[in-house]
Amino acid sequence: xxxxxxxxxxxxxxxxxxxxxxxxxxxxxxxxxxxxxxxxxxxxxxxxxxxxxxxxxxxxxxxxxxxxxxxxxxxxxxxxxxxxxxxxxxxxxxxxxxxxxxxxxxxxxxxxxxxx
Numbered sequence: 860x861x862x863x864x865x866x867x868x869x870x871x872x873x874x875x876x877x878x879x880x881x882x883x884x885x886x887x888x889x890x891x892x893x894x895x896x897x898x899x900x901x902x903x904x905x906x907x908x909x910x911x912x913x914x915x916x917x918x919x920x921x922x923x924x925x926x927x928x929x930x931x932x933x934x935x936x937x938x939x940x941x942x943x944x945x946x947x948x949x950x951x952x953x954x955x956x957x958x959x960x961x962x963x964x965x966x967x968x969x970x971x972x973x974x975x
Contacts, residue, residue: 875963879971880939887932896921935970942966 873881908914941957942964955964963971 874944875971876939876944876967879967879974880936883932883935883939883974887929887936890925890929890932893925895925935974938966938970942970 907917943956944962945954945956953962954960955962955967958964958966
C-alpha cells in the first residue's frame with residue numbers, strides 16, 4: 860500500500876491529502892535547497908549512448924533538473940491546495956472544495972497514483 864493512500868487511523872493521524880501535501884512540500888523544499896548541478900563540480904555521469912547529441916541532452920537534463928523538479932512540485936502543491944476534501948455537514952460534505960466532485964476527486968486520485 861502506498862504511503863499516501865493508506866488509511867489514516869486514529870486521532871492525530873494525517874489524512875491521505877495532508878500526507879501527500881506534506882510529501883510534495885518536502886520534495887519542493889529539498890529541490891530548492893539542492894546545490895545546482897555543474898559538470899565542473901559534480902562531474903558528468905557515464906555515457907549510456909555513443910551519440911554526441913544524446914550526451915548533450917543528458918547534460919542539459921542534469922543541469923535543469925533541479926529547477927524543473929521544483930516547478931513540478933510547486934504545481935502539485937497548488938493542485939493539492941485547490942483540491943481538498945470538503946468538511947461540514949449536508950450537501951458539501953465528502954466533496955472536493957475545488958471541483959465539487961465526490962471526494963476523493965479525480966484530480967486527487969490521479970496525483971496519488973502518479974506520485975506513488
